[in-house]
Amino acid sequence: MIAEPEIEILPHKIIERNKQREDKFNFVKAVLLDIFFVFYSVVVLKRAIYYKFFLEMRELPFSWGDIGILFIISIVVGIFWASTKTSLSCKLFGIAKDNKTTKWTVEIFGWFLFNITFIAGWIVTKFSLVDLFSSEGIQGAQRIFGALFQPEMGIFDDALFAIIETIYIALLATLISIPPTLFLSFFTARNLMRDNKVSFAVYYVLRIILNFVRSIEPLIWAIIFSVWVGIGPFAGMIALFIHTIASNAKLYSEAIENIEQGPVEAISATGANKVQIVWYGVVPQIILPFLSFTIYRWDINVRMATVIGLVGGGGIGTMLIQYQGLARWHEVGLIILMIAFVVWVMDYISARIREAIY
Amino acid sequence: MIVEVKKLHKIYNNGTHALKGVSFSVQPGEFLVIIGLSGSGKSTLLRCINRLIEPTSGTVKFLGKDITHIKGEQLRRAKSQIGMVFQQFNLIRRRSVLTNVISGKLGAISTFDSILERFDKEIIDEAYRNLETVGITEKARIRADSLSGGQQQRVAIARSLMQNPKLLLADEPVASLDPATSNSVMHYFEKINKDLGTTVICNLHFLSLVRKYASRVIALKAGEIIYEGLPGEINETWFRTIYGEEAEEVEIR
Numbered sequence: 001m002i003a004e005p006e007i008e009i010l011p012h013k014i015i016e017r018n019k020q021r022e023d024k025f026n027f028v029k030a031v032l033l034d035i036f037f038v039f040y041s042v043v044v045l046k047r048a049i050y051y052k053f054f055l056e057m058r059e060l061p062f063s064w065g066d067i068g069i070l071f072i073i074s075i076v077v078g079i080f081w082a083s084t085k086t087s088l089s090c091k092l093f094g095i096a097k098d099n100k101t102t103k104w105t106v107e108i109f110g111w112f113l114f115n116i117t118f119i120a121g122w123i124v125t126k127f128s129l130v131d132l133f134s135s136e137g138i139q140g141a142q143r144i145f146g147a148l149f150q151p152e153m154g155i156f157d158d159a160l161f162a163i164i165e166t167i168y169i170a171l172l173a174t175l176i177s178i179p180p181t182l183f184l185s186f187f188t189a190r191n192l193m194r195d196n197k198v199s200f201a202v203y204y205v206l207r208i209i210l211n212f213v214r215s216i217e218p219l220i221w222a223i224i225f226s227v228w229v230g231i232g233p234f235a236g237m238i239a240l241f242i243h244t245i246a247s248n249a250k251l252y253s254e255a256i257e258n259i260e261q262g263p264v265e266a267i268s269a270t271g272a273n274k275v276q277i278v279w280y281g282v283v284p285q286i287i288l289p290f291l292s293f294t295i296y297r298w299d300i301n302v303r304m305a306t307v308i309g310l311v312g313g314g315g316i317g318t319m320l321i322q323y324q325g326l327a328r329w330h331e332v333g334l335i336i337l338m339i340a341f342v343v344w345v346m347d348y349i350s351a352r353i354r355e356a357i358y
Numbered sequence: 359m360i361v362e363v364k365k366l367h368k369i370y371n372n373g374t375h376a377l378k379g380v381s382f383s384v385q386p387g388e389f390l391v392i393i394g395l396s397g398s399g400k401s402t403l404l405r406c407i408n409r410l411i412e413p414t415s416g417t418v419k420f421l422g423k424d425i426t427h428i429k430g431e432q433l434r435r436a437k438s439q440i441g442m443v444f445q446q447f448n449l450i451r452r453r454s455v456l457t458n459v460i461s462g463k464l465g466a467i468s469t470f471d472s473i474l475e476r477f478d479k480e481i482i483d484e485a486y487r488n489l490e491t492v493g494i495t496e497k498a499r500i501r502a503d504s505l506s507g508g509q510q511q512r513v514a515i516a517r518s519l520m521q522n523p524k525l526l527l528a529d530e531p532v533a534s535l536d537p538a539t540s541n542s543v544m545h546y547f548e549k550i551n552k553d554l555g556t557t558v559i560c561n562l563h564f565l566s567l568v569r570k571y572a573s574r575v576i577a578l579k580a581g582e583i584i585y586e587g588l589p590g591e592i593n594e595t596w597f598r599t600i601y602g603e604e605a606e607e608v609e610i611r
Contacts, residue, residue, distance in 0.1 A: 271438025
């Protein structure tokens with residue numbers, strides 16, 4: 001709030017008004033969260049615990065009508081709950097009316113939510129000690145472990161070429177991701193973009209896009225690109241490239257957000273423009289973290305590249321899935337050992353490089 | 359008047375009311391020192407003058423012109439005439455002393471040239487002259503973070519001199535230095551004030567330094583001016599009013 005200079009302002013009023021506005025906003029958030037809590041509890045109680053556990057149903061009945069009724073009930077209960085002293089969300093947003101009462105209700109509701117979540121999780125994952133320790137299961141485990149520890153050395157040279165391919169996929173994906181990542185990271189750093197509305201909108205949209213891209217695993221990108229550009233190393237490389245941009249842009253921009261403000265302040269006090277402030281105040285502070293993140297990402301990409309191979313992204317993973325399909329466990333054993341060795345070496349090398357540059 | 363501050367208020371987003379209607383003016387050539395406890399609003403006041411912080415209300419006039427609401431190019435031009443020196447020096451650590459000094463001139467260098475770090479010979483010569491003023495020409499090619507605190511502050515002074523400032527703001531410039539170094543750094547401010555005629559507004563903690571260097575003193579307490587006068591007039595009573603009943607003066611020489 002920048003008031004006009006001519007108008008005499010009463011500062012206490014501004015503070016009070018801001019506080020009231022914030023409280024109102026928090027109350028709306030608290031109501032929404034309370035509705036969610038109620039809805040979540042009701043759905044979990046009904047579907048996971050009542051249907052699955054007590055009635056032991058295999059197929060759960062589903063209708064939007066049912067969900068709708070539950071939702072409307074939750075809205076009513078949620079609004080009512082938020083306006084009482086016992087509200088969990090009011091406490092979370094710091095607008096609880098009576099701290100003494102809220103203290104014990106928060107404990108009770110907190111425990112309740114945690115417990116139904118835990119129980120539902122147990123039911124959903126079909127946790128079963130019987131399956132884990134049945135004699136049939138143990139035999140299967142013995143068979144596969146026996147084969148894995150007697151690797152077939154006949155395919156060593158093929159596997160070696162495949163794993164080198166994997167390392168190159170990871171390396172190239174990391175290298176060509178650097179320029180776009182750098183570019184994006186400046187536009188997704190809050191401290192550089194919050195000055196005016198247009199840049200803040202750009203920041204916001206870019207953040208959403210990057211979060212979306214990042215939330216899709218490289219494995220799924222590999223599936224998409226294996227259809228797009230055909231099965232093979234290129235699909236795997238592009239998949240890693242896309243995901244590396246999205247996740248490193250976040251790391252880079254966080255590094256930008258965490259810089260020392262002093263030099264930025266000093267440079268902007270000299271009357272420098274935005275680009276100059278970034279170049280002199282920001283860039284020198286972030287080169288080392290950027291380098292470190294990038295090397296670490298190469299290491300991660302080598303690991304991911306092996307997994308991506310499983311869905312047709314080329315390299316050692318593709319080879320692994322072929323032998324696994326033929327149930328040739330001795331060959332699979334060799335491939336797994338080689339992957340483990342390479343991952344271990346990459347991990348060590350990248351750690352040493354990162355140590356050295358700091 | 360070089361600076362005229364009128365009814366300046368600053369309320370931070372967290373509700374802190376840092377400045378409560380501060381008004382004062384500064385004549386060209388003055389060495390104005392602002393004293394007060396930590397949190398009394400000294401830093402906020404300085405940063406409102408060169409708009410590193412946006413004041414909530416009130417006006418700041420610089421060279422007779424209201425700079426409280428100007429934007430963009432105009433604001434940058436105003437900023438480039440006001441030098442600033444900070445408590446933590448705020449140098450670019452991984453760059454050479456020379457680059458740091460030249461960075462004070464960025465307002466006058468084109469964006470393209472500054473990214474390529476392509477500087478005119480005159481600018482480089484000027485940077486060396488300013489390093490000479492603060493007496494560390496021989497360190498020009500060294501990385502800024504390898505210098506001692508006092509030397510870093512002198513580089514920061516040289517950087518602000520690159521702006522040929524009409525006004526030099528100094529936010530507790532010696533608070534992270536030892537007493538001997540403090541005195542030598544303050545000496546450079548005095549030199550700039552006397553020899554170049556630059557107006558200086560400086561936040562300080564130690565009264566002994568205030569008495570030695572200030573031509574006029576303003577004391578802030580909880581965001582308000584409670585004293586305005588000559589440094590010699592600060593007696594025991596005033597001292598206790600400004601710094602609180604418990605305070606006792608520490609002598610550093």
